[in-house]
Structures are given as C-alpha cells and as structure tokens.
Amino acid sequence: KLSLGYYQKTCPDFEKIIRETVTNKQITSPVTAAGTLRLFFHDCMVDGCDASVLISSNSFNQAEREAEINHSLSGDAFDVVVHAKTNLELACPGIVSCSDILAQATRDLVVMVGGPFYNVRLGRKDGMISKAGNVEGNLPTVNFTMDKLIDYFVERGFTVQELVALSGGHTIGFSHCKEFTDRLFHHSPTSPTDPDIYPKFAEKLKTMCANYEKDTAMSAFNDVITPGKFDNMFYQNLPRGLGLLATDNALDKDPRTKPFVDLYAVNQTAFFHDFGRAMEKLSVHGVKTGRKGEVRRRCDLFNSINT
Numbered sequence: 001k002l003s004l005g006y007y008q009k010t011c012p013d014f015e016k017i018i019r020e021t022v023t024n025k026q027i028t029s030p031v032t033a034a035g036t037l038r039l040f041f042h043d044c045m046v047d048g049c050d051a052s053v054l055i056s057s058n059s060f061n062q063a064e065r066e067a068e069i070n071h072s073l074s075g076d077a078f079d080v081v082v083h084a085k086t087n088l089e090l091a092c093p094g095i096v097s098c099s100d101i102l103a104q105a106t107r108d109l110v111v112m113v114g115g116p117f118y119n120v121r122l123g124r125k126d127g128m129i130s131k132a133g134n135v136e137g138n139l140p141t142v143n144f145t146m147d148k149l150i151d152y153f154v155e156r157g158f159t160v161q162e163l164v165a166l167s168g169g170h171t172i173g174f175s176h177c178k179e180f181t182d183r184l185f186h187h188s189p190t191s192p193t194d195p196d197i198y199p200k201f202a203e204k205l206k207t208m209c210a211n212y213e214k215d216t217a218m219s220a221f222n223d224v225i226t227p228g229k230f231d232n233m234f235y236q237n238l239p240r241g242l243g244l245l246a247t248d249n250a251l252d253k254d255p256r257t258k259p260f261v262d263l264y265a266v267n268q269t270a271f272f273h274d275f276g277r278a279m280e281k282l283s284v285h286g287v288k289t290g291r292k293g294e295v296r297r298r299c300d301l302f303n304s305i306n307t
C-alpha cells in the first residue's frame with residue numbers, strides 16, 4: 001500500500017524539504033547521519049517503522065526512549081526529524097507522517113555521507129503505542145552469540161546475508177566504551193583482552209576506556225579508519241582485528257557470515273547494492289497504513305494527547 005509518489009499531490013515539496021533539512025543538520029552536526037540510521041533501526045525493529053521510538057514519556061506512559069538501550073540514541077537524530085516536521089507542517093499541515101520523515105531522512109543522510117541511494121516507499125502511518133517494555137528482546141545487543149543474532153534476524157524475515165549487509169551500518173558512527181570493555185578487560189581468565197583485537201588498537205582502546213565507569217561518555221568509532229564515510233571499510237577492518245563490537249568481530253569468524261564479509265570487503269558495489277535492498281526491506285518492516293495509525297501533529301506526542 002506504500003508508494004514512491006504518495007505525497008506528489010498532497011505535499012509536492014516533501015522530498016525537497018527533507019533534503020534541505022537533513023543537509024543543513026548534517027553540515028552543522030556531522031554525527032547526525034549515524035545517529036539517524038541507528039534511530040531508524042531501533043524504530044523499525046520495535047513494532048515496525050511507525051515512529052514509536054520518537055514518543056516522549058509522560059506520567060502515564062514510559063515510552064520506548066526510556067528503555068536502557070535507547071538512552072544512547074542521538075539527540076541530533078530526534079532533532080532532525082523535529083526540524084523536518086516543523087518545515088513540512090508549514091508547507092502542508094497534517095499530511096506527512098513522522099515515520100515517513102524518519103525513513104526518508106535516513107536515506108538522504110546515508111547518501112549524503114557517501115552511501116547508496118535506495119527507494120523509500122511512502123504512506124506509513126504513525127503508531128499509537130510506545131512502551132519501554134516492548135523494547136527489550138526486540139533489539140540485538142553485543143553479547144548475542146552468532147546463533148542468537150542469526151535467529152533474531154531470521155525470525156524477523158531477514159536473511160543471514162542481510163544481517164551482514166545491515167551490520168555495515170557500523171561503517172559510520174561510534175560506540176560507548178561499555179559496549180566493548182568486556183573485550184578489553186574481561187575476555188577470559190587467561191587472556192583479559194580479546195586476542196582478536198589488533199594489539200596496538202587494543203592498547204589505544206584500553207587507555208581511552210580506562211575510566212569508563214566514571215567517564216561514561218567515552219566512546220570510539222565503530223570504523224576507526226573512515227568513521228564519517230559510508231563505505232566498505234567496516235568489512236576490511238574485521239580480519240585486521242579492527243572490529244570494535246564483539247558481534248561485528250564475530251561476523252568474520254562464523255562460517256555462515258564470513259563469506260559475505262569477504263565479499264563486501266573486496267566489492268563495495270556488492271555491499272552498496274545489498275545494503276540498499278536490505279534497507280528497502282527494513283524501511284517497510286511492520287509498517288502501518290490506513291486506520292492502523294495516524295499522522296501525528298507532533299512527532300513526540302500521540303494526537304490524542306493534544307486534543
């Protein structure tokens with residue numbers, strides 16, 4: 001029920017307004033692209049791509065943002081959606097859903113930092129539920145075994161190859177120390193540091209994260225070589241011991257995923273093609289249309305709360 005031309009008649013400047021908004025935002029805050037890509041993933045995997053992740057909590061409802069894993073979502077990512085919504089409400093009030101804004105903004109930001117163009121079909125409605133309790137178990141974490149990670153994606157309709165391609169999202173952005181300190185300090189009784197990590201890289205990370213329990217803001221790039229550029233460097237890093245997260249490193253070890261890591265490391269065109277296809281699929285994951293949702297007036301509030 002979604003279509004590329006959904007707003008052609010009702011909001012002809014939709015594409016232009018989003019493109020201008022994200023361009024301005026990404027230039028002033030270069031972390032926006034990575035933050036928005038992760039925000040979109042966290043939205044789509046919890047109750048579909050319905051902007052449920054954007055809802056603010058109130059005294060009656062603990063929204064998805066309150067879930068521990070979502071505390072580290074980027075403020076700039078929420079911000080770019082709000083800016084786009086404001087500009088769109090001025091041009092065509094009450095027409096464009098927040099879930100469509102997030103999907104389209106994510107694509108434009110991926111393209112802006114060098115990634116592939118892919119089609120974003122439009123016509124999503126915004127969800128009417130956002131509960132912190134729905135988040136746990138619906139998003140993957142770095143302590144997942146490869147069995148668990150594969151099950152997680154396959155249960156949601158994604159293939160192992162799509163798991164590897166989507167993990168390439170970690171070619172941009174960063175992670176806080178607590179996401180990889182187990183690999184630095186508590187790997188095993190005989191070797192506290194994971195021997196898979198290139199030794200000099202491990203030393204740098206250990207110095208940086210030495211006080212991670214107090215200095216909780218400390219973080220490292222997911223792709224140390226080209227952290228701001230969307231490219232296939234993420235896959236080239238893995239066999240060199242430059243993967244940051246345990247789950248990313250594991251992609252290069254497991255025989256089910258390694259062939260795709262090897263392919264994407266030598267063939268950026270294949271990566272871009274597969275990432276684009278997988279993003280098209282992620283972008284329609286569990287979408288709501290018709291009366292299953294609403295077009296929110298404000299992206300952080302259900303309409304019922306304003307009336």
Ligand code: HEM
Nearest residue numbers: 034035037038041072140141142166169173174175176179
């Ligand atoms: C495969 C399972 C995945 C796991 C276990 C995982 C885990 C993580 C973790 C722990 C962080 C660091 C968060 C922080 O400390 O702030 C992160 C960041 C990020 N993730 Fe994932 N992720 C996964 C899949 C994905 C997918 C499918 C995408 C998108 C296609 C994605 C995009 C990102 C981005 C762009 C960042 C950087 C965010 C920023 O810089 O603000 N991740 N991920």
Ligand SMILES: [Ca+2]
Nearest residue numbers: 043046048052
């Ligand atoms: Ca959602």
Ligand SMILES: [Ca+2]
Nearest residue numbers: 171223226229
């Ligand atoms: Ca990169």
